[in-house]
Amino acid sequence: MERKIIELDQGWDYMQKGITKLKKILEGIPEPQFNSEEYMMLYTTIYNMCTQKPPNDYSQQLYDKYREAFEEYITSTVLPSLREKHDEFMLRELVKRWANHKVMVRWLSRFFHYLDRYFIARRSLPALNEVGLTCFRDLVYREVNANARVAVIGLIDKEREGEQIDRALLKNVIDIFVEIGMGHMDAYEGDFEAYMLGDSGEYYSRKASNWILEDSCPDYMLKVKECLKREKERVSHYLHSSSEQKLVEKVQHELLVVYATQLLDKEHSGCRALLRDDKVEDLSRIYRLYNKIPKGLEPVSSVFKQHVTAEGTALVQQAEDVASNQTSSGAGTQEQVLVRKIIELHDKYMAYVTDCFLNHTLFHKALKEAFEVFCNKAVSGSSSAELLAGFCDNILKKGGSEKLSDEAIEETLEKVVKLLAYISDKDLFAEFYRKKLARRLLFDRSANEDHEKSILTKLKQQCGGQFTSKMEGMVTDLTLARDNQANFEEYLHNNPDVNPGMDLTVTVLTTGYWPSYKSFDLNLPEEMVKCVEVFKGFYETKTKHRKLTWIYSLGTCNVNGKFEPKNIELVVSTYQAALLLLFNTADKLNYSEILTQLNLTHDDLVRLLHSLSCAKYKILIKEPNTKTISPTDSFEFNSKFTDRMRRIKIPLPPVDERKKVIEDVDKDRRYAIDAAIVRIMKSRKVLGHQQLVMECVEQLGRMFKPDIKAIKKRIEDLITRDYLERDKENPNMFKYLA
Template sequence: MSLKPKRVNFTETWSVLQETVKGVITLGNVPRAVWNDRFSDVYSLCVAFPEPLADRLYQETKAFLDSHVRGLLVDVQSQGESNLLWAYHSAWMEYSQGINYLHRLYLYLNQQHIKKQKLSEAEIIYGNSTPDSQEQMEIGELGLEIWKRNMIEPLWDNLGSLLLDGIQQDRVGDAPLHVTDTIRGVIQSFVSVEEYKKKGNLELYERIFEERFLKASGEYYEREASRLLQECDVSQYMECVVRRLEEEARRSQKFLHSSSFVKVRAQCEQKMVADHLPFLHGECAAMVKGERRKDLRNMYPLLRPIQRGLPTLVDALLEHVRQQGLQAVGNLRGENVHIQFVESMLGVYQKYKDLIQDVFSGDQCFMGALDKACSYVINHRLNPRQACRSPELLAKYCDSLLKKSSKGISESEIDEKLSRSITIFKYIDDKDVFQKFYSRMLAKRLIHQQSQSMDAEESMINRLKQACGYEFTNKLHRMFTDISLSADQNNKFSEFLKKDNIDLGINFSIYVLQAGAWPLGQSSLTSFAVPQELEKSLQMFENFYHTRFNGRKLTWLHHLCQGELKLTYLSKPYIVTMQTFQMAILLLFERTDSLTHKELQTTLQLNSEQFSKHLASLLDCKILLCDTAENMGPDSVLQLNLNYSNKRTKFRITSALQRESPQEAEATLSAVDEDRKLYLQAAIVRIMKSRKVLRHNALIQEVLSQSKATFAPSISMIKKCIEALIDKQYIERTPNSADEYSYVA
């Protein structure tokens, strides 16, 4: 084959070429040699000398295809209405494959002649240009366009009706398999015939089929919904709707273009769910209350896609969890209320969390409702004037786990329970109240060496830090630091004594605690005459400490100290662990067996309250006896019980002071109130310093926003803090408005 342009007789060449085109388009037998010769003929016509004959070739081919498709239309119509789909589909399958081969035969015409005239994709997609009606199309595109114009458009009304009937037969289960394949092929032809377009390539499919199909589907499912509502209860109705949606989804995948899937489902949901929303919403509360998982599992996917569909179901769950929570923690009694409260609340939380995961696929709307319900229950106050008890109960729960007294529980179980308790902690509004109670209980555990495990203590503090930040646990970390530093301090004190050859006569160890970190307060301090046996030890430690730390003041918290006393006056020796005040009372009996109540108190110089408590604990355990136990007075005689016996040779005398008294709880809450006032005042000053001028409501909102992580202050408390700062001249009301404040620099 010569590539050089030459003169060509168009009529003769086209006559030969036309026969091959006819064979190709009808899928006839075209030998390879003939194909190659015709391929060369197309090239020769496109580069003919002196004038290329490409345009004439294009027009003749167009006329041939136009005539060919018109002939196919007559053949298809002659098959009759009942066989129209089959005849159309057969003609399309042959023609679409044939036009694909013809497109390849005309490769040179397409590439070198037609493409150079066409608009670029960018011009069509992004520009305002539209393809000119006179613009030539590639042969494959031309063939599809002719098919659309000469075959689809004349038949589209009949085809559409037959397609809808065929799909309806599939819905009721009467469509044979070969009909299904034909329907799918016909619908696919509406898409394929315009696939070459850069814009609007689904326009034909949507116009002649999809619109009619969606309308017909909507009418069918409207009738279906009406029928089902008359025949079924809500459970059966939802099951039917779910089944219909699944069937229609499969049907869409079987017949339709993927762009129609969402539209078809939306049409079904509109007619079967959205149009009957009041009916479904009316059943939500009963389903949730009865925890009918199967019904809820069906209800959720039906309501989820519908606008304003889910909120009613979410609200029903929120109210149900709220009621269940209040019921679970409403009537707790006994000494272990804190354990009942936390574990009951965790039970409610876990139960409905599992339900949400199982029934609602962990949907965040429902998790949010669970959070709101738990928050409401945990922060609920039976009496609005009283403080919420949840922070105190949670702190006691943690204390019960971390104390040595928690027997029968492994370390892994304790760790798991502490980890789960953080769930309750996150819902507590008044986290500062929890912090205050927790720090006091931690202090007692550390001082009295009652912690089950220091690793567990530290792990719990780290969990609190993750939940609330370093500032929240700063003092707790400092308490740990003091305990570890005190051990080092004791070692150095022992070296100091050895160096000077000093013998104290007793084993003596101390904790040096920072006043700012430990919630010990000064309220329990009382005058106290230190026993002679301890006086030397105290004095030597003070001397040692002041030589190393100049300017620091030591305050002895005797009410928190304890010691071991060996009783040798009985039939067998006993080693008793007791508090310092109890030990001081017993040491007074070193040289006598009996003393009066007044002599004891005068010698020790303890106030009546402390003295009575510690004396009572010694009388309760029968180490001391009183001649007037029923009505004790200053002249009552107390004496050693020389017949005392105990199964254990080493034991502890429990002090009432180690237990949390109602007065201590009130004092803790009072301390929290004072801390809150200072916190709010600092927040107000901070805000006003940065803003300079701010209106009253805006200031309130800023303060609420800053404090919500720690506690939820009342508006009245914020107002009082604002008034206090005005009195202190940190801020002032602006002259022109009583509703606006300005910062006083």
């Protein structure tokens, strides 16, 4: 049985009834909902009209009429209703019309579904859903989006000023901008977002120009923080999430970037003032706000660096002023105070770097560069390397001015080693430290061996094994020397015939580890000569291959002084003892006799005689009785001398070793530069002058800052010694000679 042909007009009339019913439902006119029978009839009508044989296959005509149905409804009903409304009322109408339109698209595309399945698929035409939405876009959206945008942005600005607005309405309108792109964001970004961002920029620019004049930096920052929080809330309530970053950046630009300099440099409340007044919370806020801006932290870290540099430099200047007004005895304690203050300064600002600036590398760098500036300034002629070594000595020696617990000592040593990182002349520190360590070890002045070892471990971690190898050798030497002394005492006990008749302690050291000391051929008194011979005899039983060099300048002796009032034990140096023992056989000796008998230099003898005849304890009486020693003086034993103590120590005037240390370090530096140049040239074979100097500075920089002139001088020296040669054509190129 053949199916009855449905003509286009007849079929479309039937479809129009369904479409009219749908429009009434959308307009809110009382109308019963579609039942399944009506729905099936409408669907079947389209199906039949599309499956008739040509020329009665009306697929194309129905496809066109589908679109026309939307266009007719929009033109007759939707647009007039929108054109008569304005502002918020227009927005509400737009939201309603868009919602209705989506319902209409859903229903009509169900009725015409057969087109979607076959006709559209075969012809690669836009789908029904897309055709429906495109009608709204082309006819409604294009006409009203500009007004809608203006209304929405107006509401956003009202909300920024604290008015209550209908956020749900805004969300629905903004959703239209998103949905009308049908999967693309062009409409939202081009028709709404760009204008909204522009308006936001202008809004915050106006605000910032007022705030910057009336608010302090912390108050301004609080406002910025609040604004950013509000804008993020705005995004979460009604803007599209893709706008958050752009909006935040816009606000940051207007509030933070444009006014960065004015804000951070505010006289009484900017970064400098906050650092000066320790406003940790405000600084943290500045960090958090500027951290999110590219290069935003650079001006903050720059102010931080200047501030720390100024504080440190002031401490150094203060110490310099005090030192120049004080007597020489007080200067030492002042330098101790300075190091202590620099440590406190470092603790304080390191806490800023970790807590306020969350360990950001820029601030670590700023702190380092600031400390490098003032940590390398000299105070009253003493370099920072020397001050630091002196500070350590004061902590580690017995009876130092710092009375600290073990934990506090450990902590302080840790901090000193951290400060050392900022000092460019680490080799100079090493040499001063080694000199002082030697005195502590040799004169039993070290308070605690564990602390001595602990700081060496810390120094090793900071500066490498080469830095501490000699010092570690010194500590080991002392341990070995104690065992050696015990063996010597056992040797004397087993060989009573060689006993020198007095107590003798000898410390044997390894030459390479210790600072170099002068060893003169002092003419020892007989009693002492016997001691030396006995020890030599003992040492040769242990080893034949080692040569002992005696350094009398480091020795001490306890001598029994028989004075008329009472006997007093005198603790003196070996030199002083040798001089005093001359008076066992002579009542009076003149300067030249003493000089000949002891075989000493003029300078050394002047120091000895001064300590025994002009200082606190006058063991010898000098003729004439003046304060200076001259070659015409004569001396006799002061038998009337007495003191309330039974045992007294007679000090020698101190010798300034600074010059010697600096000379030693300079000599070592020459060797280090030579070694570096040869090392570099050996691996590179040919190298330009500039490059060689740069590589040399880089290699040596960990221990000291090499002087460019010194490097040039060493290059010349190596050329004369045939390690390098100049290129014949180019005098700025060097070649390595194997």
